[in-house]
Amino acid sequence: ETGVTQSPTHLIKTRGQQVTLRCSSQSGHNTVSWYQQALGQGPQFIFQYYREEENGRGNFPPRFSGLQFPNYSSELNVNALELDDSALYLCASSLAGRRTTDTQYFGPGTRLTVL
Amino acid sequence: AQSVTQLGSHVSVSEGALVLLRCNYSSSVPPYLFWYVQYPNQGLQLLLKYTSAATLVKGINGFEAEFKKSETSFHLTKPSAHMSDAAEYFCAVSSPNAGNMLTFGGGTRLMVKP
Numbered sequence: 001e002t003g004v005t006q007s008p009t010h011l012i013k014t015r016g017q018q019v020t021l022r023c024s025s026q027s028g029h030n031t032v033s034w035y036q037q038a039l040g041q042g043p044q045f046i047f048q049y050y051r052e053e054e055n056g057r058g059n060f061p062p063r064f065s066g067l068q069f070p071n072y073s074s075e076l077n078v079n080a081l082e083l084d085d086s087a088l089y090l091c092a093s094s095l096a097g098r099r100t101t102d103t104q105y106f107g108p109g110t111r112l113t114v115l
Numbered sequence: 116a117q118s119v120t121q122l123g124s125h126v127s128v129s130e131g132a133l134v135l136l137r138c139n140y141s142s143s144v145p146p147y148l149f150w151y152v153q154y155p156n157q158g159l160q161l162l163l164k165y166t167s168a169a170t171l172v173k174g175i176n177g178f179e180a181e182f183k184k185s186e187t188s189f190h191l192t193k194p195s196a197h198m199s200d201a202a203e204y205f206c207a208v209s210s211p212n213a214g215n216m217l218t219f220g221g222g223t224r225l226m227v228k229p
Contacts, residue, residue: 042219043217045216056216090159
């Protein structure tokens with residue numbers, strides 16, 4: 001059984017650019033959540049996908065968008081990058097429906113630096 | 116709305132001493148509570164979770180936590196610290212009416228002195 005994987009590990013972009021981060025869920029998991037962890041802070045919930053549909057969204061602007069594919073892998077897209085978008089982006093997968101709660105298993109994260 | 120407060124952004128203990136990391140939560144419904152650990156340049160690893168069964172929860176690496184509803188607390192303890200316990204620890208809360216979304220505290224960095 002493979003765990004949650006994320007790519008790339010590190011990424012450097014400049015202000016105004018667009019970025020796509022990728023996540024492969026743990027085998028059998030149908031729910032993916034994305035979190036942003038700024039330096040020295042706890043992770044903040046961005047959004048969640050359950051069976052290819054958005055299942056909830058945190059307090060992030062629309063330039064943060066996502067996709068979940070039929071194999072339950074996922075992408076996080078960020079447009080018009082700002083300096084404050086520099087952070088560790090964490091993906092977590094779980095086996096949960098819309099109104100259930102189950103343990104989320106985290107990937108190693110993608111470190112995004114915006115210059 | 117739910118929230119988590121972790122008292123003490125940095126905690127330092129000697130090797131072999133008791134570890135106590137504090138977590139208080141706010142939730143309008145019975146919560147699910149989690150402790151995660153993060154080692155440098157890594158993702159989050161689940162230590163333990165409370166999901167309305169036994170109030171004393173045992174986790175990995177000798178850690179345990181007790182859910183106290185009257186105090187809205189879920190403090191993490193370990194009887195004897197090891198050097199390998201040095202890491203960042205996060206308390207998190209979720210609730211059934213918030214789907215599977217975790218709200219994290221700000222984290223506590225545990226330092227272990229030899």
